[in-house]
Amino acid sequence: MYHEDYFFAEVLSAGHLTPSMIRVRLQVEDHGRYQASDHADEWVRLAFSPGGGLPVTLPQQRDGRWGRFDGSPSCPNRPYTVRRWDGSTGEMTVDLVAHEGGVAASWATHARAGDVIGLCNPEGRYEPPADAQWILLLTDITGLPAVGRILEEMPDAVTVIVHVEVPAPADEQDLSSDAALSLTWHHTHGHAAGRDGPTQLHAIARSIDMLPDGPGYIYIAGEARAASAARKHFRDTLGFDKTRIDAVGYWVEGQARV
Numbered sequence: 001m002y003h004e005d006y007f008f009a010e011v012l013s014a015g016h017l018t019p020s021m022i023r024v025r026l027q028v029e030d031h032g033r034y035q036a037s038d039h040a041d042e043w044v045r046l047a048f049s050p051g052g053g054l055p056v057t058l059p060q061q062r063d064g065r066w067g068r069f070d071g072s073p074s075c076p077n078r079p080y081t082v083r084r085w086d087g088s089t090g091e092m093t094v095d096l097v098a099h100e101g102g103v104a105a106s107w108a109t110h111a112r113a114g115d116v117i118g119l120c121n122p123e124g125r126y127e128p129p130a131d132a133q134w135i136l137l138l139t140d141i142t143g144l145p146a147v148g149r150i151l152e153e154m155p156d157a158v159t160v161i162v163h164v165e166v167p168a169p170a171d172e173q174d175l176s177s178d179a180a181l182s183l184t185w186h187h188t189h190g191h192a193a194g195r196d197g198p199t200q201l202h203a204i205a206r207s208i209d210m211l212p213d214g215p216g217y218i219y220i221a222g223e224a225r226a227a228s229a230a231r232k233h234f235r236d237t238l239g240f241d242k243t244r245i246d247a248v249g250y251w252v253e254g255q256a257r258v
């Protein structure tokens with residue numbers, strides 16, 4: 001069960017991991033209270049300054065309810081995957097896509113050691129059925145942190161097929177796993193002549209016309225409409241059991257992820 005709680009976190013370091021991805025290492029305050037979930041794709045909401053030079057503040061708990069009883073302004077917040085978590089030290093790593101516009105992306109671009117943000121306890125969705133013999137991970141670049149962590153935590157008896165969409169070869173990352181891994185990078189992320197939008201995740205899904213035999217599990221993460229179209233392909237065209245698919249809309253083209 002989700003346990004609501006909020007924390008301050010101080011930036012230890014921030015910088016480009018690849019041209020399109022900024023890695024931020026955070027020290028979470030009072031991390032003894034932080035409750036990791038059991039999901040390898042777990043995410044927190046990062047909270048930023050409400051603007052006007054005001055510091056980030058956290059909701060408070062009163063009589064078992066959370067609210068802003070001190071009248072502090074609410075802070076813009078966005079979901080980000082916990083790429084790494086060390087419960088013994090309270091150090092957290094998050095990887096943020098450096099896209100145009102957006103509170104979180106702009107914050108990441110200018111983040112410096114000592115900056116303070118807020119975050120909450122994590123939650124997650126990735127949950128392969130116990131009998132899954134193979135797993136298909138299909139994401140755009142926003143799902144790459146989840147893919148990285150899922151692969152690192154994957155048991156070696158499983159076959160994993162991974163398709164990740166990034167803007168360019170320089171955005172590929174070294175992904176390690178004990179599992180039998182088939183990894184394909186697609187360099188189709190972003191607007192370009194001949195493309196029908198900022199992501200081709202739906203087209204990548206449609207290019208998969210066969211799934212392995214035996215019980216499996218499909219995890220999809222990326223732009224919301226593309227992720228939904230990808231899910232539809234596996235469910236309706238390939239006839240795959242929809243209860244074994246988790247498709248998460250990570251961002252919405254043209255809309256803030258509030």
Ligand SMILES: Cc1cc2nc3c(=O)[nH]c(=O)nc-3n(C[C@H](O)[C@H](O)[C@H](O)COP(=O)(O)OP(=O)(O)OC[C@H]3O[C@@H](n4cnc5c(N)ncnc54)[C@H](O)[C@@H]3O)c2cc1C
Nearest residue numbers: 080081096097099102103104105251252253254255256257
């Ligand atoms: C469960 C979950 C986990 C996530 N994990 C990660 C993660 O680990 N790393 C990560 O980078 N993102 C992750 N995201 C996606 C991230 O929360 C969104 O991209 C979010 O919109 C970014 O906030 P922002 O303030 O930068 O932009 P917003 O204010 O939300 O949006 C402003 C504008 O930017 C556009 N936009 C938003 N994101 C992108 C993008 N990636 N590329 C191009 N345009 C964009 C919007 O369409 C909008 O027009 C995750 C989302 C979810 C739901």
